[in-house]
């Protein structure tokens with residue numbers, strides 16, 4: 001196995017270049033087979049009957065009519081013993097539900113499924129199933145859920161967790177030392193991940209071997225989840241997640257429909273596809289929970305933060321889950337006295353799941369607006385206040401130094417690219433449109449690490465196979481990993497075949513999430529390529545009778561430095577004889593005694609229509625310290641996508657729960673407003689900040705997906721304040737909300 005700590009790259013020939021994706025043709029021509037596209041011979045289609053009520057007990061399910069419908073081959077419900085599989089946990093981690101539970105705690109919970117010859121026949125049969133429900137009192141807002149006497153979502157009440165408390169120093173002392181104090185309550189809305197490809201699994205059994213194609217970020221997580229629930233060894237469960245259309249966190253782990261597809265396929269002895277509609281995706285497979293955060297902060301006249309205190313509650317859904325948001329309060333800015341206290345509230349709605357930078361986006365909305373307000377109170381520039389409070393160690397983890405921390409550089413280089421001082425000084429306008437600029441900083445709490453094992457194989461003709469477990473969830477993972485192999489072996493990208501995201505043919509990789517794929521897997525890819533290279537050079541050294549140290553590999557040829565001897569890879573006798581050569585690379589551990597984080601600073605310029613409440617984002621600059629850029633094109637894609645999601649969080653996206661019926665009122669892409677091309681400015685600028693972090697891993701990378709979205713919404717909110725003099729505490733800032741704010745507040749300008 002290769003040395004896992006090779007020298008950092010200097011000048012590169014492939015890595016860092018803005019190259020198009022290796023699978024661009026398949027993706028844009030429609031030849032790429034996504035799980036949703038997959039058609040197997042003999043395949044059945046499944047459709048799910050879901051509880052229409054926010055809270056109900058299923059008294060009786062009558063399949064008689066449905067079973068007589070054309071094309072129907074099987075049904076499955078809580079009555080089937082094989083479906084007696086525990087699913088959600090309740091408070092204290094005790095099992096709280098089964099796959100099809102007669103106690104439905106939110107609209108959309110699974111009651112039964114049908115497998116039929118066509119999707120239309122399956123849906124017709126679902127509509128023919130007669131269900132008797134006993135409806136129960138429900139609660140669909142956090143405020144109502146925490147009132148005394150509110151209907152209980154779980155036995156034992158609606159608090160989803162014991163208060164999660166973090167504390168250092170003495171906040172009261174810190175507040176007493178402050179020259180200026182701010183205390184504000186902020187709220188954010190529930191967002192839905194909304195990947196382009198909805199949730200879908202195809203399951204097929206060959207004897208006692210299960211094969212599953214799943215639109216997933218983590219084929220190995222789905223494999224181990226299925227193996228555990230179906231009591232099977234890993235070698236008998238094969239999961240493939242190639243060409244998947246996004247997940248944003250909602251597809252990190254096993255979902256119910258995947259288990260159901262496997263059970264139906266076993267029951268019918270036919271392959272089964274279970275695809276969720278867009279509406280089902282809105283109701284049942286995850287969301288970014290709404291949050292209420294009260295943040296109190298103290299600052300001295302010179303900008304020194306003296307204390308930060310966060311009290312927060314996340315609206316977790318019908319089953320407990322993690323909703324903590326306090327990471328950046330503890331870690332982002334230098335502050336000796338910090339306290340966070342976080343709880344969650346259960347409501348009769350779908351359970352939350354991670355969504356792009358879970359917790360960090362919500363917290364940024366509060367923390368970065370408070371920083372802005374503090375800067376105004378002490379008459380300091382908001383960029384300068386953030387720079388003043390930069391800290392290069394992890395304050396909540398024993399003061400561990402970061403291997404690199406580019407927040408200051410992001411703020412300074414971002415401000416320069418944005419023209420911050422000039423834009424800040426420019427008039428706000430006093431006509432219909434008010435103009436303003438804002439800034440926000442961030443860090444993200446992960447930067448990757450082991451485990452990851454990658455294989456790079458060489459064919460006799462010098463072409464290459466890259467074999468890795470990681471899924472490419474639409475971010476360009478395949479492309480950047482192949483570029484690393486191309487860099488090290490000097491082979492063109494089109495001579496590399498990529499085998500990936502298949503638990504039957506590749507080795508374990510963690511789910512592609514947490515912005516961890518590049519910093520976790522790319523070092524293993526590099527190590528594997530270097531392992532192969534050293535073996536190749538050894539073969540050449542034997543053939544050329546030259547010391548291996550004098551050999552170099554370039555353009556498919558191995559030559560002796562300064563000498564005339566050379567041999568093409570395809571002409572290596574030993575390789576021709578064995579026909580294959582293999583390098584293996586393992587992700588080395590992260591350095592001990594240090595940690596790493598990606599950092600970013602975002603800048604936004606907005607216009608606010610004082611009569612209609614419309615906010616137009618005019619331009620944004622995102623300065624990102626995510627380490628070395630492996631591909632400038634896919635890196636910029638991530639950043640622009642992150643900014644777009646930030647615009648959605650700030651201005652348009654929210655789940656609307658209808659209080660009288662307890663149902664989601666906008667479970668479709670017409671009424672749930674994701675930013676379109678019309679809402680995103682043409683002027684988006686990405687400023688990569690490379691701190692040359694050669695300590696964290698051998699590719700000097702830290703991950704870009706999530707830090708590219710964290711501060712975007714807060715930068716827009718701060719720009720709104722700069723334009724209007726009114727603080728928008730609640731996200732999203734819809735036109736009607738803005739009209740309300742402007743009519744209450746005094747608008748400057």
Ligand code: MOS
Nearest residue numbers: 249354356513514
């Ligand atoms: Mo991300 S929320 O880890 O896919």
